[in-house]
Amino acid sequence: MGRSLTIFLVAFGLLLVSPGQAQSYEVSDPRPELSGNTIFIRYDILNSTSEDEFSVRLSVQGENGELIPARALSGDVGPKVAGGMGKLIRWDLSQDKIEMDARIVFKVHAVYIAPPPPPVVLPIVKEVVEDSPPEEPVEEPVEELVNEQPVDQPDAQPDDQSGDQVEDQAEPTVVDNAPPEFNRAGIILQSMVFPGLGLSRVKGKPHWLKGVMAYGCLAGSVAMNRVALATYEDIYGESDVSQRESLYQKSLSQDQTSEILAYAAVAFWITDFVWTLVGTAPSKSGLSFHGTVDPVSSVPMLAISYKF
Numbered sequence: 001m002g003r004s005l006t007i008f009l010v011a012f013g014l015l016l017v018s019p020g021q022a023q024s025y026e027v028s029d030p031r032p033e034l035s036g037n038t039i040f041i042r043y044d045i046l047n048s049t050s051e052d053e054f055s056v057r058l059s060v061q062g063e064n065g066e067l068i069p070a071r072a073l074s075g076d077v078g079p080k081v082a083g084g085m086g087k088l089i090r091w092d093l094s095q096d097k098i099e100m101d102a103r104i105v106f107k108v109h110a111v112y113i114a115p116p117p118p119p120v121v122l123p124i125v126k127e128v129v130e131d132s133p134p135e136e137p138v139e140e141p142v143e144e145l146v147n148e149q150p151v152d153q154p155d156a157q158p159d160d161q162s163g164d165q166v167e168d169q170a171e172p173t174v175v176d177n178a179p180p181e182f183n184r185a186g187i188i189l190q191s192m193v194f195p196g197l198g199l200s201r202v203k204g205k206p207h208w209l210k211g212v213m214a215y216g217c218l219a220g221s222v223a224m225n226r227v228a229l230a231t232y233e234d235i236y237g238e239s240d241v242s243q244r245e246s247l248y249q250k251s252l253s254q255d256q257t258s259e260i261l262a263y264a265a266v267a268f269w270i271t272d273f274v275w276t277l278v279g280t281a282p283s284k285s286g287l288s289f290h291g292t293v294d295p296v297s298s299v300p301m302l303a304i305s306y307k308f
Helices: 142-147 159-170 184-193 197-203 209-237 241-279
Strands: 006-009 031-035 038-046 053-061 073-075 078-082 084-092 103-112 287-293 300-306
Touching: 038 103, 053 084, 053 209, 103 209, 184 197, 184 241, 197 241, 209 241
Parallel strands: 006 103
Antiparallel strands: 031 038, 038 084, 053 078, 053 103, 073 084, 287 300
């Protein structure tokens, strides 16, 4: 079976990354080779290592822009492909029953898959406050001191003066070395691990709800990021152009929601950290911090107020 095959090379890479991902990746121009009934497409994922993970898809178009179904694919293609150089995709034309004598355009799509965040381990902070035992006042018997005075001494002090001296000697000494009510460093550390936990122990109010909201926003951000990736991968099996565009816009909206939730979690952390520093300071002032969200742009903000 003879055929002439003219191939145009086009590379396309789209990366949906998690908030804070600064590394940028690029997909090199694919290098297809025809050997018998198999086309070998070689490509590289630049600026990446084997520890990075990508979702790779190959799309094939005819010279008039129509999509050509390519299902008999093997090699470095699919939902989990390691990064690096020298990637290879094999397309078996005979298995897909494709016979053509036309121009073909290949597009390699790569989506970066962010690794899951490490589990948060809450350390156990134990405060040990050692109370020094109070000093017991020493009481000297007044009657014995009076009776021990010699009878023949005319200059002996009156009983009332002796009583005053004994009472002055029996007065306990007050030592002002009471331990502080809380360990400020431990309280700040607890608030860094779980927002609101430190202030809840100091103030006695449910400030730990801020920690629940912070971790809730963080979990929601990770979940929405995975939903955005899943929505984008649904584009692979959709042949309708309008549906593909709709899924693409939906994935972008879900990724934006993931970023907003991540920023909100960071805002809760920073706000509670500053609030804990101010609330546990030895000298209180009228300066206070609190978190808020802009009603127009839905961006978390840190508000500062001062009471005169």
